Amino acid sequence: MSVLTRVDDLRSGRTPFVLATVVRAERPTSARPGDRAVVLPDGSVEGFVGGTCAESTVRTLCLRLLATGESTLLRITPTADSETVAEGVVTVGNPCLSGGSLDIFLETVLPPVLVHVHGDGPVARALVDVGRAIGHDVREASPTPPHDLAVLVVASHGRDEEPLLTAALRAEVPYVGLIASRRRGxxxxxxxxxxxxxxxxxxxxxxLDIGARTPAEVALSVYAQVIAEHVRAHEPAPPRTAVDPVCGMAVTIDESTASVVDDGTTRYFCGPGCRRTYTDDPKRHRA
Known part of the structure; x- marks a missing residue:
């Protein structure tokens, strides 16, 4: 399966991901302009954007981007002393590269905010229309909230309110709203x-209290509140990271991360090369 085909599958499945595309490669590097990979929230990388060390750097930054929703240009170079951010470019030093540099564009793709609306009256219909107009994925509410549900609005005027509200609260849906008067609410x-x-x-x-009177104005006030509170689906937990004791790079800790246990402490590495260097002379690289 090609990377672009995989991208289509991830979009249709409402799976967040980062599309990494090599836009510049300075020899000697194993990657070439146009090479692509997708990075998923679990840290897995599908595709190719460079060797083990470059992939480790890409994975670490992509997991950060998934938490913020931002995109950026990543520059990996053996000449930088530390990570720097300037004018939309993140520069990371990677002494493991064999002399070349890589520029990789990291495009974060998050699914539209998923909104469930319950009801079939004028306000409910306006909530569907306004939500879709501003780019949300608006659907009829279901008894079991999906894991990435961000907003539930019940606008059914007393019909089947309690089960849906209870299920959403127990599932910790970020925004739960009930269209009702203050007393009835x-x-x-x-x-x-x-x-x-x-x-x-x-x-x-x-x-929000904007003096809304018409169904469309009520719907607008609800989405204004959703936007004001920066409501999104549950964000992934920040990745665990460690510093490679050999090259000094930040690496993401997951099942695929190279590691050794030395003197009762687990050391993590950007790849097998740094791990071999460490095991050849542990005392030299211990902090």
Whole structure:
């Protein structure tokens, strides 16, 4: 399967990823302009953007980008002393390279915000229309919230409210809103079989107070609140990292990371080369 075909599959499956594309390669490097790879939230890399050391650098930065949603140009060069960020370029020193440099564009691709709306009245229909107009993935609410659900808005005027609100709160959906008057909303919340802390997370009346009157204005106030609170699906936990004791690079710790246990401490490496260098003379590289 080609990388671009894999990209299409990931998009359709609502899987976050970073598309890494080599845009410049200075010899001697194993990568060539146009080489591509995708990096997934679990740290796995599919495709090719360079050798083991370059791939380690790409993985570490991509996992950071997945948490922020940003994209950047990554420059890997053996001449830089430390990581620097300037004008959209992250420069990382990599003494393991065989003399060349790599420029790799890292494009972070996050799925649209997933919104569930329950109800079939004017406000519910406006929530669907406005949400889709601003680029959200708006669908009918389901009894079991998907893992990446970011927003649930119940606008059914008393129909099947409690089960959906309860399921969303227990699943820790980031934004839960109920379209209701203040009095009725508080009555609905009081009947929910959840903790006080969970109950306090429900926005009711949902939306910012902008004096909304029409269904479209109410929908706009809800999405304004979602945007103001920077609501996204659950963000991945930041990756565990360590410093390679041989080359000084930051490396991501996962099942594929090269490592050795020395003197009761696990040391992690950008690749097998640095691990061999360390095991040949551990005392020289111990901090």
């Amino acid at each position: 508080q009555a609905v919340l009081a009947a929910l079989p959840v903790t006080d802390a969970q109950r306090a997370r429900v926005h009711t009346p949902a939306g």
